Amino acid sequence: xxxQKAPSPxxxxxxxxxxxxxxxxxxxxxLELFTAIGEGNKDVKAIATRCKxxxxxxxxxxxxxxxxxLLTKSGGNxxxxxxxxxxxxxxxxxxxxxxxxxxxxxxxxxxxxxxxxTVRKGGTLAAGDGTMEPDNPMWVEFAKxxxxxxxxxxxxxxxxxxxxxxxxxxxxxxxxxxxxxxMMAVRNPSAQIVAVDWAKVLNVAEENAKxxxxxxxxxxxxxxxxxxxxxxxxxxDVALLTNFLHHFDAATCVSILKKVHxxxxxxxxxxxxxxxxxxxxxxxxxxxxxxxxMLAGTRGGDAYTFAEFxxxxxxxxxxxxxVHDLPGxxxxxxxxxx
Amino acid sequence: xxxQKAPSPxxxxxxxxxxxxxxxxxxxxxLELFTAIGEGNKDVKAIATRCKxxxxxxxxxxxxxxxxxLLTKSGGNxxxxxxxxxxxxxxxxxxxxxxxxxxxxxxxxxxxxxxxxTVRKGGTLAAGDGTMEPDNPMWVEFAKxxxxxxxxxxxxxxxxxxxxxxxxxxxxxxxxxxxxxxMMAVRNPSAQIVAVDWAKVLNVAEENAKxxxxxxxxxxxxxxxxxxxxxxxxxxDVALLTNFLHHFDAATCVSILKKVHxxxxxxxxxxxxxxxxxxxxxxxxxxxxxxxxMLAGTRGGDAYTFAEFxxxxxxxxxxxxxVHDLPGxxxxxxxxxx
Numbered sequence: 119x120x121x122q123k124a125p126s127p128x129x130x131x132x133x134x135x136x137x138x139x140x141x142x143x144x145x146x147x148x149l150e151l152f153t154a155i156g157e158g159n160k161d162v163k164a165i166a167t168r169c170k171x172x173x174x175x176x177x178x179x180x181x182x183x184x185x186x187x188l189l190t191k192s193g194g195n196x197x198x199x200x201x202x203x204x205x206x207x208x209x210x211x212x213x214x215x216x217x218x219x220x221x222x223x224x225x226x227x228x229x230x231x232x233x234x235x236t237v238r239k240g241g242t243l244a245a246g247d248g249t250m251e252p253d254n255p256m257w258v259e260f261a262k263x264x265x266x267x268x269x270x271x272x273x274x275x276x277x278x279x280x281x282x283x284x285x286x287x288x289x290x291x292x293x294x295x296x297x298x299x300x301m302m303a304v305r306n307p308s309a310q311i312v313a314v315d316w317a318k319v320l321n322v323a324e325e326n327a328k329x330x331x332x333x334x335x336x337x338x339x340x341x342x343x344x345x346x347x348x349x350x351x352x353x354x355d356v357a358l359l360t361n362f363l364h365h366f367d368a369a370t371c372v373s374i375l376k377k378v379h380x381x382x383x384x385x386x387x388x389x390x391x392x393x394x395x396x397x398x399x400x401x402x403x404x405x406x407x408x409x410x411x412m413l414a415g416t417r418g419g420d421a422y423t424f425a426e427f428x429x430x431x432x433x434x435x436x437x438x439x440x441v442h443d444l445p446g447x448x449x450x451x452x453x454x455x456x
Numbered sequence: 457x458x459x460q461k462a463p464s465p466x467x468x469x470x471x472x473x474x475x476x477x478x479x480x481x482x483x484x485x486x487l488e489l490f491t492a493i494g495e496g497n498k499d500v501k502a503i504a505t506r507c508k509x510x511x512x513x514x515x516x517x518x519x520x521x522x523x524x525x526l527l528t529k530s531g532g533n534x535x536x537x538x539x540x541x542x543x544x545x546x547x548x549x550x551x552x553x554x555x556x557x558x559x560x561x562x563x564x565x566x567x568x569x570x571x572x573x574t575v576r577k578g579g580t581l582a583a584g585d586g587t588m589e590p591d592n593p594m595w596v597e598f599a600k601x602x603x604x605x606x607x608x609x610x611x612x613x614x615x616x617x618x619x620x621x622x623x624x625x626x627x628x629x630x631x632x633x634x635x636x637x638x639m640m641a642v643r644n645p646s647a648q649i650v651a652v653d654w655a656k657v658l659n660v661a662e663e664n665a666k667x668x669x670x671x672x673x674x675x676x677x678x679x680x681x682x683x684x685x686x687x688x689x690x691x692x693d694v695a696l697l698t699n700f701l702h703h704f705d706a707a708t709c710v711s712i713l714k715k716v717h718x719x720x721x722x723x724x725x726x727x728x729x730x731x732x733x734x735x736x737x738x739x740x741x742x743x744x745x746x747x748x749x750m751l752a753g754t755r756g757g758d759a760y761t762f763a764e765f766x767x768x769x770x771x772x773x774x775x776x777x778x779v780h781d782l783p784g785x786x787x788x789x790x791x792x793x794x
Contacts, residue, residue: 125542126784127552127605129525130481131742134559135749137475138568142748143468145571172578177737178751178758179575184738185745187467191738204463214465221472230476233483237517240510267465399515400522400529404469407523410480411473413516420516446464 142182144222147206147215151179152198156207160195213266220263225256229414241417257294261322265295271391272297274444276305278451279356279389284308286355289381291345292362296323299358303332311336314345346374350381357382360391367418368430375434382456390452393421394441404448427452480520482560485544485553489517490536494545498533551604558601563594567752579755595632599660603633609729610635612782614643616789617694617727622646624693627719629683630700634661637696641670649674652683684712688719695720698729705756706768713772720794728790731759732779742786765790
């Protein structure tokens with residue numbers, strides 16, 4: 119009992135209080151604390167002035183974030199870490215502070231208010247389809263906030279697709295911020311993108327298509343709307359299913375995949391970006407824990423294993439599927455041949 | 457940029473979503489998931505039956521907690537870790553699941569709803585004195601919930617006091633669950649304990665005094681009430697200030713310490729249990745981060761360094777203070793000589 123490896127309540131205490139970490143980081147992003155430090159405001163007084171905040175509050179928050187690993191402190195001076203300099207200083211092109219607005223949005227957090235009740239029921243306690251309700255405004259926030267965080271994956275997918283040198287017609291399903299299709303168009307000047315999502319969400323994607331100079335080769339399906347009900351048309355070389363299937367149960371996934379299969383040319387492929395846990399479902403950490411977000415927010419969604427995806431695609435008429443790592447990223451791409 | 461140490465959004469993502477860890481652990485405690493597994497329910501079906509929950513929900517939650525380090529998984533079977541077996545199985549005498557009820561209480565979490573606003577202001581956004589409002593019912597929850605988590609510290613303090621062999625009169629200020637004074641009495645059959653706290657809180661302590669068989673040497677001050685206004689009496693050998701001073705600004709601490717000094721015999725000592733960060737304020741992790749809890753919940757509280765405590769005690773008339781580690785625990789004891 120007195121040995122080094124004796125049981126300790128430390129991990130339990132840190133998990134019970136982990137919500138404070140989210141709150142501290144969100145608060146720092148709201149205050150532009152990282153940007154202030156990146157601009158050269160290094161001590162409590164200078165940061166407090168820049169952030170229009172109390173010195174007591176800034177000192178406590180900056181110390182907290184130093185312990186959390188997002189700042190360094192030397193003498194009385196704080197500095198950014200490589201992570202916070204790249205991702206939390208608003209002046210950085212890779213700034214992802216806005217992702218925090220989505221990840222800590224009341225709508226998303228509400229799903230975690232009663233996990234015991236959620237586990238008893240086996241799905242979200244929210245009314246109807248939870249976060250999947252039509253035109254849920256959360257997805258406009260998502261499209262705006264999560265785009266920068268998804269950029270590395272969006273940039274990696276054209277390589278996996280291997281279609282950077284040929285004229286391809288790409289269907290971008292539940293396009294959100296649109297970056298996945300847009301990066302296909304950026305990388306391949308002959309690619310034509312057709313994006314599907316709720317109208318208000320696609321307004322965000324349309325802005326992004328303009329911003330990246332590919333608006334002429336990017337279009338919305340007439341009428342926009344729900345991927346389950348809208349007519350995709352046909353003759354696509356590639357269908358993108360990025361961060362979409364995890365919101366639904368397997369039967370619902372198969373139904374949409376049949377529709378996707380019908381929209382693809384013979385020899386066409388679906389590219390599915392997903393959190394894919396190993397068969398043990400407890401590794402790697404990020405994909406394995408993603409399942410709880412789906413339990414909390416959806417009726418039947420999940421983080422599916424590759425074997426589960428493979429079966430869904432087969433049941434929808436696809437021939438075979440392969441899984442590809444995206445180096446340094448927590449998600450994988452599954453390529454499925456129509 | 458392609459090296460191993462390239463900046464990564466991983467830490468930032470994990471901090472933004474850390475609230476999900478607290479929610480998952482709270483949910484598992486509410487469901488008695490750890491107790492169920494400890495009783496021998498190892499697979500999803502058996503655990504779900506015992507917890508009266510869906511299999512989908514149990515599988516997702518148990519996998520999540522496996523990744524979090526509180527369960528192991530082998531084949532389809534889950535098992536407790538040494539930490540969860542000792543602290544999260546209700547049948548264990550060291551069970552601290554109830555601490556989670558306090559650490560995730562809405563009253564405490566509310567303080568973290570707007571950290572940006574809290575930092576701007578430099579103190580709690582709650583009305584009045586925040587968690588220090590008289591008879592705040594949160595402290596009854598605290599007295600009930602946190603007692604098991606405080607037990608190791610309560611058991612360590614009599615050794616630090618070094619008064620286990622002599623008749624001593626002990627003043628237990630803001631006694632809460634009462635365990636600190638009670639353990640002094642348990643360890644020293646000649647010790648007499650006088651406890652101060654709000655009346656409803658002391659009802660919890662009184663129960664504990666009976667439970668540990670020291671009720672005959674344990675009493676409440678007539679009238680109970682606020683440590684700032686109640687008459688302590690005089691002639692104490694030891695005054696206990698456990699997890700109390702961190703709620704107040706330094707001037708307020710000095711005012712209560714003057715009162716404590718006046719209540720002690722010449723040669724008497726104050727024993728202060730606290731989260732004491734190093735002078736850098738960013739180590740050790742738990743005491744350093746504790747400051748944010750005080751910012752969020754109080755008007756002027758803090759995690760004070762030893763130098764700050766030493767100065768407060770000197771300003772209140774104490775001669776000198778020393779700091780003592782409690783092996784394996786995140787808190788320290790400061791001994792101050794009257």
